[in-house]
Amino acid sequence: MSRTDACGGLGSRTMDADRELLGNLILARGEVDRAAEWRSDVDWLAGHRADPASRVVTVCDGSARITHSADGAVALALSPAMDVAGDVDLTLLGVDAGDIAYFARHADERDGDEESWADLRRIGADLNARDAGLMVTAVALDNWLRTHHRCPRCGAETVFSAAGWSRHCPADDSEHFPRTDPAVIVLVLDRQDRALLGRQGRWAEGWFSTLAGFVEAGESAEAAVRREIHEESGVVISDGLDDIRYLGSQPWPFPCSLMLGYHAWTDDPTIDVDGEEIVEARWFTRDELASACASGEVRLPPSVSIARRLIERWYGAELPGDWSRPLIPR
Numbered sequence: 001m002s003r004t005d006a007c008g009g010l011g012s013r014t015m016d017a018d019r020e021l022l023g024n025l026i027l028a029r030g031e032v033d034r035a036a037e038w039r040s041d042v043d044w045l046a047g048h049r050a051d052p053a054s055r056v057v058t059v060c061d062g063s064a065r066i067t068h069s070a071d072g073a074v075a076l077a078l079s080p081a082m083d084v085a086g087d088v089d090l091t092l093l094g095v096d097a098g099d100i101a102y103f104a105r106h107a108d109e110r111d112g113d114e115e116s117w118a119d120l121r122r123i124g125a126d127l128n129a130r131d132a133g134l135m136v137t138a139v140a141l142d143n144w145l146r147t148h149h150r151c152p153r154c155g156a157e158t159v160f161s162a163a164g165w166s167r168h169c170p171a172d173d174s175e176h177f178p179r180t181d182p183a184v185i186v187l188v189l190d191r192q193d194r195a196l197l198g199r200q201g202r203w204a205e206g207w208f209s210t211l212a213g214f215v216e217a218g219e220s221a222e223a224a225v226r227r228e229i230h231e232e233s234g235v236v237i238s239d240g241l242d243d244i245r246y247l248g249s250q251p252w253p254f255p256c257s258l259m260l261g262y263h264a265w266t267d268d269p270t271i272d273v274d275g276e277e278i279v280e281a282r283w284f285t286r287d288e289l290a291s292a293c294a295s296g297e298v299r300l301p302p303s304v305s306i307a308r309r310l311i312e313r314w315y316g317a318e319l320p321g322d323w324s325r326p327l328i329p330r
């Protein structure tokens with residue numbers, strides 16, 4: 001069966017549409033220029049810290065300070081950068097089209113009431129594109145900065161540099177940069193156009209998602225797709241060049257992943273789960289998934305995840321919100 005035939009259930013989908021990447025991923029949005037050219041310019045940084053228009057988002061351990069407007073909308077709580085004492089490290093998140101600079105302040109603890117803080121999984125989908133991009137970058141940098149105080153070469157204490165985008169070791173003059181760990185996340189399809197979804201051992205009964213795993217040292221992303229799917233589900237991805245298709249990526253700073261999304265195809269639907277990471281895996285037709293979700297038997301990942309979008313792309317429509325499982329508490 002050709003790919004176009006396999007997508008026949010979607011009616012209007014053409015081969016061209018089938019080639020498109022996933023658009024508008026919730027955590028891949030952003031409207032602010034990252035302004036890397038200014039990160040080491042001390043005069044520029046000092047000038048913009050003193051500029052009354054510059055703004056600061058405060059982050060702490062995966063959460064940011066937020067505000068709720070009268071109509072219930074959520075936004076980042078952005079305060080004037082000039083109010084932050086000069087000896088407090090601020091990371092430069094970027095500059096918008098109106099030349100307003102945005103910084104992040106890395107708080108040691110959450111001040112004020114709990115209502116004024118929220119983590120990215122909870123509010124990522126509710127923020128506008130500018131705020132979503134600022135928060136993802138701020139949280140990703142915060143996760144790195146707070147856990148990389150020592151030089152991996154010599155163990156000396158490193159210092160904050162390049163407006164938060166590196167740490168410098170004064171003992172051996174080495175530079176260290178924020179770490180991002182690539183992971184593959186894959187919706188596997190069989191030749192009947194059924195989708196393979198699995199349940200992790202730590203998840204509640206009925207929670208299903210795409211399969212995923214980290215790219216290992218010395219491994220390509222495509223090799224990681226084949227290895228992870230086989231390890232977790234026993235399913236062998238077919239050999240054709242077109243049997244693994246890259247569909248897009250989004251940062252997933254929990255604490256420092258980049259999720260690379262794929263569809264992949266197999267000729268053999270035999271399942272043999274590893275019983276450790278994945279304890280249950282099932283093939284679903286679209287009708288089977290719809291009825292299992294409608295009855296509450298199955299719950300899918302939330303809209304903030306690329307997993308959700310990989311499933312929706314196959315399904316052919318946005319999935320109803322009440323098909324989502326609850327957010328996993330931190």
Ligand SMILES: [Zn+2]
Nearest residue numbers: 151154169172
């Ligand atoms: Zn060192």
